[in-house]
Amino acid sequence: MTAPKLIVGNWKMNGLQADSRERIEKLAEAVKSAKSGAFDMVLCPPATLIATVGWFLKESSLKWGGQDCHAQPSGAFTGDISAPMLKDLGCAYVILGHSERRQYHKETSEEVLAKAKAAHAAGLVAIICIGETDAERTAGKADAVVSAQLAASIPETATPENTVIAYEPVWAIGTGKVASSDDILKMHALIRGKSKVKSRILYGGSVKSSNAKEILHLANVDGVLVGGASLKADEFMAIAEAS
Ligand code: PEP
Numbered sequence: 108m109t110a111p112k113l114i115v116g117n118w119k120m121n122g123l124q125a126d127s128r129e130r131i132e133k134l135a136e137a138v139k140s141a142k143s144g145a146f147d148m149v150l151c152p153p154a155t156l157i158a159t160v161g162w163f164l165k166e167s168s169l170k171w172g173g174q175d176c177h178a179q180p181s182g183a184f185t186g187d188i189s190a191p192m193l194k195d196l197g198c199a200y201v202i203l204g205h206s207e208r209r210q211y212h213k214e215t216s217e218e219v220l221a222k223a224k225a226a227h228a229a230g231l232v233a234i235i236c237i238g239e240t241d242a243e244r245t246a247g248k249a250d251a252v253v254s255a256q257l258a259a260s261i262p263e264t265a266t267p268e269n270t271v272i273a274y275e276p277v278w279a280i281g282t283g284k285v286a287s288s289d290d291i292l293k294m295h296a297l298i299r300g301k302s303k304v305k306s307r308i309l310y311g312g313s314v315k316s317s318n319a320k321e322i323l324h325l326a327n328v329d330g331v332l333v334g335g336a337s338l339k340a341d342e343f344m345a346i347a348e349a350s
Contacts, residue, residue, distance in 0.1 A: 114347040115332045116150045234273055235260050257298060274291075
């Protein structure tokens, strides 16, 4: 039997209490009626919604996570959230090194590695994002960039159980441009070959219900990381069901 695909929703900085409750309840209901064990689903809402998500999902097989954490467990870091704090809110996962954090917060792979260590110490599964920009791909540097990020972002505490790698070409995130099946196959094979641990490898970048089936059935694609399309309960469920 093949392992269930991992379907992760990243809500980014979207959602207020009132408009999110209905969406969360709808998802929990849909997951309840899905074939058990068909897929693993994780929701990563903004920090302000984690407690609400946890409350609605406490009886559900759907798990939830944060979108970032600090490398220290506590301290004078105004505005930051630590891995034990996420764990305290019932999170099982945390997304780390997302390209929007690498771009807008200048996060380096070394910082991502330190955050992943902190996530592991707190008992969280770290979803570590890597991926090349458009300029890097055009310059023929995609393989080198992804290999370097992989080598520098994954700590020695990583195991197949506590770490997930998400290949997210930056040019495909939120743009509607999806990497071709051939590009995904090649990059996932490269990541599989270079990974020290046999983690699950997700693809992310403009995944929607219309392209999910093809992507999810490619070799070495163990699931998908979904941004925009995870904000619509029906669309997100359709992606999961494509697995
Ligand atoms: C993401 O935020 O990780 C992502 C892949 O976004 P989108 O699905 O909107 O491209």
